[in-house]
Amino acid sequence: MRKSILLPLIALLTLLATDAGALGRRNNLSAPAQDTVKLDTGIAKERVEEYLKELQFNHTDTILAKVNNLILRGENEKTRSFLAYTAYNFFYNSKLMGQEGIAVKIAQEWFLNDRLPWPNEEGKFLLRTFVEFNRHSLIGMEAPQLELQDTLGEKISLNSIAAEYTIVYFYSSGCSSCKVQTPQLVDFVNGYEDGVLAVYAVYADSNENEWKSYIDENLHIYNPFVFWHNVYDPDFSSGFHMLYNVIKTPQMFLLDKEKRIIGRGLDTDALKELLEKKNEERNTLYQFLGSIFSPIKENREEVFGVIDLIAQRSMDDTDTFRDIMGGMFQWLAVDEEYTLQEGAAYLAEKYIVNLPDKWSGNYVEKMKRTVDAFNKNKLGEKAADLQLERVDKSPINIHDISSELKVLYFYRPNCGMCSQVTPKMAELYNEFKEKLDIQFLAINLGGGYREWIEYTQGIGADWENLRGSNGDSSPIYAEYHLENIPAIYLLINNIVVAKGINEIDLKEILNNIKP
Numbered sequence: 001m002r003k004s005i006l007l008p009l010i011a012l013l014t015l016l017a018t019d020a021g022a023l024g025r026r027n028n029l030s031a032p033a034q035d036t037v038k039l040d041t042g043i044a045k046e047r048v049e050e051y052l053k054e055l056q057f058n059h060t061d062t063i064l065a066k067v068n069n070l071i072l073r074g075e076n077e078k079t080r081s082f083l084a085y086t087a088y089n090f091f092y093n094s095k096l097m098g099q100e101g102i103a104v105k106i107a108q109e110w111f112l113n114d115r116l117p118w119p120n121e122e123g124k125f126l127l128r129t130f131v132e133f134n135r136h137s138l139i140g141m142e143a144p145q146l147e148l149q150d151t152l153g154e155k156i157s158l159n160s161i162a163a164e165y166t167i168v169y170f171y172s173s174g175c176s177s178c179k180v181q182t183p184q185l186v187d188f189v190n191g192y193e194d195g196v197l198a199v200y201a202v203y204a205d206s207n208e209n210e211w212k213s214y215i216d217e218n219l220h221i222y223n224p225f226v227f228w229h230n231v232y233d234p235d236f237s238s239g240f241h242m243l244y245n246v247i248k249t250p251q252m253f254l255l256d257k258e259k260r261i262i263g264r265g266l267d268t269d270a271l272k273e274l275l276e277k278k279n280e281e282r283n284t285l286y287q288f289l290g291s292i293f294s295p296i297k298e299n300r301e302e303v304f305g306v307i308d309l310i311a312q313r314s315m316d317d318t319d320t321f322r323d324i325m326g327g328m329f330q331w332l333a334v335d336e337e338y339t340l341q342e343g344a345a346y347l348a349e350k351y352i353v354n355l356p357d358k359w360s361g362n363y364v365e366k367m368k369r370t371v372d373a374f375n376k377n378k379l380g381e382k383a384a385d386l387q388l389e390r391v392d393k394s395p396i397n398i399h400d401i402s403s404e405l406k407v408l409y410f411y412r413p414n415c416g417m418c419s420q421v422t423p424k425m426a427e428l429y430n431e432f433k434e435k436l437d438i439q440f441l442a443i444n445l446g447g448g449y450r451e452w453i454e455y456t457q458g459i460g461a462d463w464e465n466l467r468g469s470n471g472d473s474s475p476i477y478a479e480y481h482l483e484n485i486p487a488i489y490l491l492i493n494n495i496v497v498a499k500g501i502n503e504i505d506l507k508e509i510l511n512n513i514k515p
Contacts, residue, residue: 045086052090056099059319060140064105071110081117084110092130097263097270098139107131133245140319142360143168143259144243148202148231151212156200156229159259159362163198163227165275166259170202170244170251173214181250182218184268189226194279196225202240203232204249257326258363285327293332293340303343311351318358325351333370338379345374373481377496383408383489384479388443388466391456399494401464403439405513407506408489410482412446413455418486424503425488426461432510441466445476445485 051070055063067087074080084106092103107127110116118124136144146158146168158168169185171178189197201219203211211232221228233240240246244253245264254263254274263274296302310328314321325347332344352359352367359367377383385399398406409425411418422442429440442459444452444467456465468476476482480489488506490498498509 048086101138136243143255148233161198164195166198166255168200168253170204170246172204172249173210175249178250190223198227206234258360289331297337300339307347376481383491383496405438406491407440409442410487421486429461429463
């Protein structure tokens with residue numbers, strides 16, 4: 001596994017306290033003597049492997065640099081081939097997760113391009129096959145995109161799944177190992193309590209009836225914080241076998257929030273161990289961030305300054321940088337203090353959106369949308385005005401409504417979540433309309449006129465029923481970020497005082513406003 005984040009965090013704490021040292025230093029293991037390596041002067045397989053054992057717990061880039069340096073010092077082609085072959089076999093057979101990636105890199109760098117000879121052609125074919133089936137899904141890579149169909153025939157994109165961690169699980173109905181691993185995985189995720197988890201479960205065969213029977217009999221998920229997606233590829237057109245090395249089943253990968261691969265070749269026990277480790281690192285990071293930001297949480301400039309300091313001190317190590325900055329964004333973004341939310345937007349724009357080479361493309365696009373959402377109708381600023389249409393088709397602007405308090409409730413009639421929230425919003429309106437100078441603006445974002453009228457008639461509230469033009473091209477979307485529907489804003493004298501809240505938050509806020 002990749003080196004833990006715990007040591008860099010401790011170094012960072014010391015660094016911030018003393019402003020000395022450097023974050024994320026790696027052990028600089030001494031290499032063999034820098035003279036030319038000769039096979040006939042005592043460099044034997046055992047000595048090379050002993051050196052590789054010393055290297056194996058370093059960062060992948062460090063290992064590869066030192067291995068390549070060792071190979072280059074070979075006196076002749078035969079020596080260099082021996083050194084490369086020995087290193088390839090060492091990492092190919094390593095029990096440490098992710099070290100097969102080093103074997104892939106050695107094969108690509110030295111043998112598959114004919115830079116050095118491989119011992120025999122038959123072995124080279126197997127070498128080429130190993131590389132081809134592994135090179136797309138190594139530790140640290142962005143997971144290959146899959147868009148497979150679910151039991152209803154709808155396409156589910158792997159990249160579209162939002163979760164702290166995503167498990168990609170390939171299985172077959174007749175696989176004996178799957179009969180052991182699948183129930184263990186189901187039991188594990190049903191008992192998972194450390195955050196939001198997603199499973200992208202790929203049926204690796206093509207018999208639809210067997211697949212659906214298998215789901216009915218074996219895949220019973222009741223944990224509300226686990227989103228299990230059953231998908232399959234009936235004609236194998238996605239190429240998942242080669243993309244994810246699915247030569248046999250089961251195969252299990254773990255992806256982080258960026259959809260980068262952080263675990264591969266896992267069984268349920270290894271998955272549990274890896275998640276425990278990652279969650280421990282996250283909790284350690286959150287404790288550290290709390291101790292740093294809590295004393296300055298109301299000072300915008302100091303918050304930004306600490307973000308810059310931490311970014312600068314972790315920048316040289318990409319893995320550590322991503323772990324710390326990604327975790328810091330999550331921690332800042334969910335805090336109730338608005339200054340810290342500003343810090344999250346600042347971090348996302350400066351250190352994620354503007355540094356795309358350090359992040360996956362999917363995550364960068366997500367952060368662009370997040371920054372865009374934050375910058376639209378900021379708290380404390382005047383809300384964007386909208387010209388909307390009443391039920392009688394007369395036009396009206398948000399700012400022209402005279403009530404001191406305005407609740408903007410964006411919804412769609414065919415939205416499942418909206419169907420649950422709308423009655424609760426109607427109850428709130430009926431509760432507060434006589435207590436406060438307030439108006440609720442229920443703003444319809446979709447559907448035809450007749451559908452809208454029928455929907456409003458069943459609400460049971462005499463609030464303002466409004467709508468704009470339909471579709472994502474509506475001017476509403478240019479002024480308000482409405483990726484998540486329903487959406488609720490609270491304005492006081494047209495100033496935004498709350499946004500992205502739910503009906504429970506809204507009720508608490510209104511209860512604290514004096515008439």
